[in-house]
Amino acid sequence: MRTKPGLLQTQAFRIVLVYVLLFAFSTTALLFFTYWNTRRTLDDQTDQIIEAEITGLREEYQHFGLPGLVETVRARTLHQGQALYMLSDNKHHVLAGNLAFWPQVSEMGSVVEFDYERPVDGKLEARRARGRVLLVPGDFMLLVSQDVHDRYLTERMFTTTLPWTVLLILLLGTAGGALIGRNMLRRLDAINRTSGEIIAGDLTRRVPLAGSGDEFDALAENLNRMLDRIERLMKGMREVTDSVAHDLRTPLNRLRNRLEESVARLNASGAQAGEIERAIAETDQLIATFNALLLIAETDAGTTRAAMSPLDLGEVAADVTELYEPLADEKKISLTLLPGPPAGVEANRSLVAQALANLVDNAIKYTPAGGQVRIATAISDAGVDLSVSDTGPGIPLADRPRVTERFVRLEASRSSPGTGLGLSLVAAVAHYHGAELVLEDNMPTGLKAVLRFPKSAMRALPGAPLKSAAE
Ligand SMILES: Nc1ncnc2c1ncn2[C@@H]1O[C@H](COP(=O)(O)OP(=O)(O)OP(=O)(O)O)[C@@H](O)[C@H]1O
Numbered sequence: 001m002r003t004k005p006g007l008l009q010t011q012a013f014r015i016v017l018v019y020v021l022l023f024a025f026s027t028t029a030l031l032f033f034t035y036w037n038t039r040r041t042l043d044d045q046t047d048q049i050i051e052a053e054i055t056g057l058r059e060e061y062q063h064f065g066l067p068g069l070v071e072t073v074r075a076r077t078l079h080q081g082q083a084l085y086m087l088s089d090n091k092h093h094v095l096a097g098n099l100a101f102w103p104q105v106s107e108m109g110s111v112v113e114f115d116y117e118r119p120v121d122g123k124l125e126a127r128r129a130r131g132r133v134l135l136v137p138g139d140f141m142l143l144v145s146q147d148v149h150d151r152y153l154t155e156r157m158f159t160t161t162l163p164w165t166v167l168l169i170l171l172l173g174t175a176g177g178a179l180i181g182r183n184m185l186r187r188l189d190a191i192n193r194t195s196g197e198i199i200a201g202d203l204t205r206r207v208p209l210a211g212s213g214d215e216f217d218a219l220a221e222n223l224n225r226m227l228d229r230i231e232r233l234m235k236g237m238r239e240v241t242d243s244v245a246h247d248l249r250t251p252l253n254r255l256r257n258r259l260e261e262s263v264a265r266l267n268a269s270g271a272q273a274g275e276i277e278r279a280i281a282e283t284d285q286l287i288a289t290f291n292a293l294l295l296i297a298e299t300d301a302g303t304t305r306a307a308m309s310p311l312d313l314g315e316v317a318a319d320v321t322e323l324y325e326p327l328a329d330e331k332k333i334s335l336t337l338l339p340g341p342p343a344g345v346e347a348n349r350s351l352v353a354q355a356l357a358n359l360v361d362n363a364i365k366y367t368p369a370g371g372q373v374r375i376a377t378a379i380s381d382a383g384v385d386l387s388v389s390d391t392g393p394g395i396p397l398a399d400r401p402r403v404t405e406r407f408v409r410l411e412a413s414r415s416s417p418g419t420g421l422g423l424s425l426v427a428a429v430a431h432y433h434g435a436e437l438v439l440e441d442n443m444p445t446g447l448k449a450v451l452r453f454p455k456s457a458m459r460a461l462p463g464a465p466l467k468s469a470a471e
């Protein structure tokens with residue numbers, strides 16, 4: 001089963017994040033546009049007022065000369081207002097105006113902004129103004145400007161609040177995304193968990209509904225309907241296989257008994273007896289194949305009632321070794337059980353013994369005379385291993401996935417007897433125990449077949465402490 005995705009990997013969170021970024025970007029752009037437009041309009045208004053004042057002053061100067069200009073500036077600055085003037089000679093000696101001193105104005109003629117101070121409630125207040133400095137014939141300078149402090153404050157407020165606004169949008173958006181993503185993950189988790197349990201063999205499980213009638217509920221309902229259908233089909237199949245196996249096994253056993261009786265009753269001669277013995281062997285083979293097929297089907301579907309209990313893999317290995325010693329001797333193969341730590345796992349003894357027997361059977365069958373077969377148990381970080389290694393031809397990498405399928409036999413082993421069900425049963429037993437059948441290269445030659453139980457299957461054995469991987 002695939003591992004469950006983190007919050008950042010959920011589609012919902014990513015979509016929300018993209019939208020939040022887009023939203024933050026467009027909000028910033030919109031605010032900037034509004035700000036820029038408003039500022040331009042306000043500046044235009046101020047500039048128009050300044051231009052009108054300059055025109056008025058220019059007319060005054062044309063009619064009454066410098067004294068007229070001084071007079072008008074004095075008259076206009078009698079009351080504190082928005083308008084700010086300054087008329088001085090080139091030594092900054094002030095003739096008229098309502099500014100405390102000449103502000104820092106870099107450019108002549110064009111519109112500029114500058115800071116100035118003005119008394120408010122007995123204190124000097126720094127303010128902002130906008131205006132033009134003009135040259136008056138005779139080396140005089142005239143500053144005509146307007147106070148724009150309110151606009152300046154609005155602008156400052158805007159530039160300080162904008163980053164916070166964007167930050168808030170991003171934070172709220174991300175939190176919202178996380179919330180939606182978490183909710184989605186929870187719903188998907190339920191589906192994944194159920195799928196996992198079904199894959200592990202419990203076909204009766206169903207995906208829980210939230211009852212909200214949303215798309216997840218619709219998906220869960222469809223999945224459940226699909227599972228109902230699969231369960232019905234499986235049940236039908238099982239019933240057919242069971243009845244076929246049952247119906248055929250009984251006559252097969254009867255046939256076998258008859259043949260045995262015949263040998264005994266007919267008191268047959270050597271040749272005839274040999275024929276019948278071969279027929280009996282064939283029947284035995286057929287019965288064994290049926291039994292193996294039924295066992296694989298039951299183990300695979302998780303329908304077997306095989307009881308689980310803590311057992312020592314080393315003990316199972318010892319039993320199987322003893323069982324196969326005569327066959328190994330006959331084939332001139334050295335069969336060794338390597339000493340190992342107590343390896344306790346929760347498992348079904350007869351299934352594990354059958355699986356190990358199949359592996360040992362293969363190893364002896366496919367290893368040429370003079371070879372070696374080793375059975376070993378080991379505890380590692382990955383779990384508990386029960387392995388059989390041989391010095392035979394091994395299985396090519398490309399063939400490894402398919403040799404565990406039913407009835408698959410490799411071309412190289414066609415000459416030896418077999419039905420191609422041995423490894424299928426080992427794989428089914430592994431699956432039943434949540435274990436894994438790993439086929440690897442044995443060094444320097446041959447195959448190493450490992451039945452790897454997960455750490456979660458490890459159990460303490462009565463009378464022996466549970467070995468940890470570190471020991
Ligand atoms: N130890 C091994 N060395 C080389 N090839 C092997 C080994 N074990 C299995 N194989 C290959 O994998 C195939 C499948 O093995 P499997 O045990 O499923 O079937 P089988 O041994 O042919 O028949 P059965 O076990 O049903 O009597 C074998 O036919 C053989 O080609």
Ligand SMILES: [Mg+2]
Pocket residue numbers: 358361362418421422423
């Ligand atoms: Mg086999």
